[in-house]
Amino acid sequence: MFGLDFTWLLDPTYQGWLVEGVWITLQLAAVSSLAALVIGLFGALGLTLRLWWLDALIELFVEVFRNTPPLLQMLFFYFTLTQLGFTVEDPVTGLQQPLFNAFFSASVSLSLFGGALCVEAFRSGLDAVPKATLEAARSLGYGRWALFRRVQAPIATRICLPGLTNVLTNLFKTTSQASVITVPELMYAAGQVYNDTFRTLEMMLLVLVIYVALVSLLSWALLRLERLFAYPGYGQGV
Amino acid sequence: MVINPSYEQRKRLLLIGILLAVIALVLGDAVRGGSAEWSRVIARLPLLLTGSAQGWPITGGFLLNVVMGIASMAIATAVGTLLGLSLLARRKLVRQPAFVVMNFLRNAPWLVVLFAMLYLLPYRLTLLGVTFEFSPLAKAIIGLSLPTAANFAEVIRGAVQSVHAGQWESARSLGYSTAQIYRRVILPQAFRRMIPGWMNLYALLMIATSLATVTGVQEVVTLLRTTLSMESETTLVYFYLAVLAMFFAYCYPIALLARRLENKTKGDSL
Numbered sequence: 001m002f003g004l005d006f007t008w009l010l011d012p013t014y015q016g017w018l019v020e021g022v023w024i025t026l027q028l029a030a031v032s033s034l035a036a037l038v039i040g041l042f043g044a045l046g047l048t049l050r051l052w053w054l055d056a057l058i059e060l061f062v063e064v065f066r067n068t069p070p071l072l073q074m075l076f077f078y079f080t081l082t083q084l085g086f087t088v089e090d091p092v093t094g095l096q097q098p099l100f101n102a103f104f105s106a107s108v109s110l111s112l113f114g115g116a117l118c119v120e121a122f123r124s125g126l127d128a129v130p131k132a133t134l135e136a137a138r139s140l141g142y143g144r145w146a147l148f149r150r151v152q153a154p155i156a157t158r159i160c161l162p163g164l165t166n167v168l169t170n171l172f173k174t175t176s177q178a179s180v181i182t183v184p185e186l187m188y189a190a191g192q193v194y195n196d197t198f199r200t201l202e203m204m205l206l207v208l209v210i211y212v213a214l215v216s217l218l219s220w221a222l223l224r225l226e227r228l229f230a231y232p233g234y235g236q237g238v
Numbered sequence: 239m240v241i242n243p244s245y246e247q248r249k250r251l252l253l254i255g256i257l258l259a260v261i262a263l264v265l266g267d268a269v270r271g272g273s274a275e276w277s278r279v280i281a282r283l284p285l286l287l288t289g290s291a292q293g294w295p296i297t298g299g300f301l302l303n304v305v306m307g308i309a310s311m312a313i314a315t316a317v318g319t320l321l322g323l324s325l326l327a328r329r330k331l332v333r334q335p336a337f338v339v340m341n342f343l344r345n346a347p348w349l350v351v352l353f354a355m356l357y358l359l360p361y362r363l364t365l366l367g368v369t370f371e372f373s374p375l376a377k378a379i380i381g382l383s384l385p386t387a388a389n390f391a392e393v394i395r396g397a398v399q400s401v402h403a404g405q406w407e408s409a410r411s412l413g414y415s416t417a418q419i420y421r422r423v424i425l426p427q428a429f430r431r432m433i434p435g436w437m438n439l440y441a442l443l444m445i446a447t448s449l450a451t452v453t454g455v456q457e458v459v460t461l462l463r464t465t466l467s468m469e470s471e472t473t474l475v476y477f478y479l480a481v482l483a484m485f486f487a488y489c490y491p492i493a494l495l496a497r498r499l500e501n502k503t504k505g506d507s508l
Binding site for chain 1: 245248249250252253256341342345346347348349350351353354356357358441445446448449451452459471474475478479481482485486489490493
């Protein structure tokens, strides 16, 4: 059909490259998502302290990372981190290797980018907790910490889950840009394969389908999580 | 006189202070003859902005990113409106394919769609005797507009569905047809709520135009990388900071305006 030729897919070498690529993509997404969630959590908690200077610094961080291309951020971190001069000796060859390799630089840059988006998601969740609920809890004698732990945090988590789903799927999709700084993830593996087979269109269509499948799986899983933890009346249909 | 600025004012003052400090540092450096790195950046600035070393004619650079962004947004708005209205169609035969297309494009990474378009679109297409040439630039614009269109369709759907159901019911009870309800009741209200989403999407698209570097278009990231291969390694950080600043200066005001509008329209549901 359309003159497409997928016979090269039967070659175990190419299969191996692609599987390896998917594996690295998953690792990169997992590492940077976890770090982004931690950054987002601390950022949003920092905002609840209501310190004007901390608030300003967090806003600066969020806006800088949200309003510049992740591709440029990645290139920036790749070149600055690898140039810092920290090297380790490769035990096999005895050569000096840069300590911060492409994978590490990509993780750092994606974590900061995702972290900035997560701060926003968590913050909007905390903001959306109804004031009346908080006042009611306060009048029942909840202290500041108990109020946060037992009322504010549980409700905010439910409210921010849809936004968080967006952020995490977005981050997963952005990992494909790490191929530009030679992280051997799926896009990079695809490049290797079509440089060998010259089947560029077939390869890109396959990669497109793999990414759509993985991202759909992720957003489906997060939707299930959202339904599982839902409180009636909070964060549904919004 | 006692000045007691509020929380928001203090915050804003600090942010403006940081911005001014950065500008003062760079300008101060330039006045004192300029460090070697910044003067290299300034020498290359016309190239990065317009694609030619003298600043004219415009052949690429950041201005090409702006042009690509506007062209893609125009296509995305047209396609996204069609897709968004199909999502709202009552017929399953229209709605479900639109839903599949939208979800596929929304779940695909921009970079991969761009790559796929690069190879999927022919170099030349003859349709009914008219020949279309697909230059890398045209391919990049189409590749960028597809995910944007899918996202815009979702914005339209969200805006239309956010109009209170009572509006539908009362319009119907007054005897309006579906087309009339859309035109006279729903869309005028939904339109206001679409604008912030549309602007946010434009800012996102502008950021994504940097990906067009993979198609070999002479946009700012491509020029940055070719420039850096000619410059010494110590200037690298300065060049990256300059280009990051360009994107920030262009996208942040748009995002800020979108947020203001969003807060403004938040109250007027129903």
